[in-house]
Amino acid sequence: MKQFFYFFFAFWLIFHFKGLCQLDITKYTSDDLFSPKPVITQEYLEQKSKDQVAESINTQIDVFVQEGMDFWENGEYDDAVDHFEQMALEYDVPVFYYYMGLINYEQEKYEDASDNLNIVLEKDPLFMEAKYMLGIIALDQDEDKEAKEIFKLLIGIQGKRI
Numbered sequence: 666m667k668q669f670f671y672f673f674f675a676f677w678l679i680f681h682f683k684g685l686c687q688l689d690i691t692k693y694t695s696d697d698l699f700s701p702k703p704v705i706t707q708e709y710l711e712q713k714s715k716d717q718v719a720e721s722i723n724t725q726i727d728v729f730v731q732e733g734m735d736f737w738e739n740g741e742y743d744d745a746v747d748h749f750e751q752m753a754l755e756y757d758v759p760v761f762y763y764y765m766g767l768i769n770y771e772q773e774k775y776e777d778a779s780d781n782l783n784i785v786l787e788k789d790p791l792f793m794e795a796k797y798m799l800g801i802i803a804l805d806q807d808e809d810k811e812a813k814e815i816f817k818l819l820i821g822i823q824g825k826r827i
Contacts, residue, residue, distance in 0.1 A: 742768055759788040763795055775802050
């Protein structure tokens with residue numbers, strides 16, 4: 666019953682607080698930190714070659730994320746993790762650790778996933794998507810009390826019963 670409640674709660678968060686659960690990498694791919702508009706559109710990618718798209722470091726990060734996502738979507742998990750790990754070492758951007766954590770979570774490597782997500786939070790304490798995933802991992806490991814604390818933190822409820 667608790668598990669159902671937490672999953673229901675997580676879906677409620679997603680639909681009522683879209684910004685909380687939405688990956689916002691615009692702060693890593695744009696000079697305008699407040700713009701929700703994607704930096705690279707599909708039309709732009711179709712018009713330009715990969716080398717032209719990757720002219721600046723900000724757009725390179727976008728391209729590198731997409732390359733890792735391509736490995737992941739094709740089921741090449743080890744290659745995806747290796748790719749994100751190499752990019753994380755080279756550029757030291759939290760989003761690469763975040764994706765490594767997601768891939769580890771999908772493979773049910775919860776300890777590795779938690780380690781990567783905690784690195785994200787060390788580098789960017791406001792990366793709420795990483796905190797949310799730590800809550801989901803806690804639920805999957807039947808650590809209901811820890812998950813509850815994480816979700817309470819995310820929605821700003823302090824001292825109230827859920």
